Amino acid sequence: MTKAIMIQGAGSNVGKSMVVAGLARAFTNRGLRVSPFKPQNMSNNAAVTQDGGEIGRAQALQALAARRAPHTDMNPVLLKPETDTGAQVIVQGQRMTTLRARDYTKAKPQLLKAVLESFDRLCADSELVIVEGAGSPAEINLREGDIANMGFASAAGVSVILVGDIDRGGVIAQIVGTQTILPPEDRALIKGFAINKFRGDVSLFDDGLAEIEQRTGWPSLGVLPWFDEAWRLPAEDVMDIASTPGGNFKVAVPRLSRIANFDDLDPLSSEPNVSVEIIEAGHPLPGDADLVLIPGSKSTIADLAHFRAQGWDIDLKAHVRRGGHVMGICGGYQMLGREIADPDGIEGTAGSVPGLGHLDVTTVMQPEKHLTLTRATYLSTGDSVEGYEIHLGETTGPDCSRAWLRVGGRDEGAASPSGRVRGCYLHGLFSSDAFRAAMLHDLGAQSDLAFNDSVEATLDDLANHIERHMNLELLLELAETPRGYSKS
Structure with missing residues (x-):
């Protein structure tokens, strides 16, 4: 019964x-x-x-x-x-x-x-x-x-x-x-x-x-x-997002006003050699960040305006000039491009807005939502990466020729000529231990965490x-x- x-x-x-x-x-x-x-x-x-x-x-x-x-x-x-x-x-x-x-x-x-x-x-x-x-x-x-x-x-x-x-x-x-x-x-x-x-x-x-x-x-x-270990479990409520002190490798994450799918941060927050710092509105992006991670957004164009309103666009330019690394996931990926076009007004008023310009790509918002569980390959090492896609819009442009993931028969993501700025649509990729370890190694940090086992x-x-x-x-x-x- x-x-x-x-x-x-x-x-x-x-x-x-x-x-x-x-x-x-x-x-x-x-x-x-x-x-x-x-x-x-x-x-x-x-x-x-x-x-x-x-x-x-x-x-x-x-x-x-x-x-x-x-x-x-x-x-x-x-x-x-x-x-x-x-x-x-x-x-x-x-x-x-x-x-x-x-x-x-x-x-x-x-x-x-x-x-x-x-x-x-x-x-x-x-x-x-x-x-x-x-x-x-x-x-x-x-x-x-x-x-x-x-x-x-x-x-x-x-x-x-x-x-x-x-x-x-x-x-x-x-x-x-x-x-x-x-x-x-x-x-x-x-x-x-x-x-x-x-x-x-x-x-x-x-x-x-x-x-x-x-x-x-x-x-x-x-x-x-x-329960002291609750922080090790993925959080759902945006109010539960918090900075996690760890090692010397610092990841700065601007808190977008419509931040979405922020479970991408959980594996990084669990890394003992990594500190994740959530940057609140009104505070600058830290000058000593090793990686600036721009997360997903439910309203990309509105959050891009919010990003600029905090002066984070200026901070990000300075970070890139210093040789810092940047990664954008989903909405963050779209923001890093040259333009976001919304001809049907899906996110509000129809039109287009300039992006942050760190990737030579353009995004066009479309009504059909991409909603799939995804298995990809990290092209740099051949490691398997599991995640999911949940987004509106298609992103194309010259920097997509430097894709760093492969999903089935197609390339995914884009990278700047220097390789220091990257973006993709794949959420959940940091949960894949081999990928996360390889990425952190390339950036100068070590990882031996089995994230899913720890959950x-x-x-x-x-x-x-x-x-x-x-x-x-x-x-x-x-x-x-x-x-x-x-x-x-």
């Missing part, structure tokens, strides 16, 4: 994604066939799936934790912000439209149908589905038409565990206040609670747990201490952490067969 349980947060960024990943690995290690599921996600950090779509990066990590291939049913609605008031709407892996926030509310009934279809398919192929909510169910102003939290839980008949974040303070108010503000029918769906991110002696919160249990009537599933080891450590501190037997008891679904 398939069961499901939903992890909702008493606030944003309480660690729901990490808890779901840990639970997925823990129950998979117990021999259950587990699937992660998030009805609605909002992120520009997407993963490409084998069935030719895209989902939130957190659900791809949770699938890895469950030892399952990522599938578009694991995150049927993905919102990718393009402006402060509008987002691209991805439904079951494919772009449906771009909507303003006000118009998105009207589309929710149609989207709930797709969400429930995906959920039912996962249930048919799973013994346990672990659902992740979004934000907080206490945002009752968003309850009408909700598909992310209680709206989904109610429609699917899924029990809820509420998770609070003690690190930010006020966790008793988070949990008790959520119960107080919820309508009775939503309140009844919550079967228990857990506390996350505790620092120090957990027993010091025994009285706090007793207060919450007494005031809510909900059982505690445990207090999770702070797997960290997921096992996270599962063990959750096994020690969370009552998983009670969680399984509280999980229920979703409404209208049964499987013997």
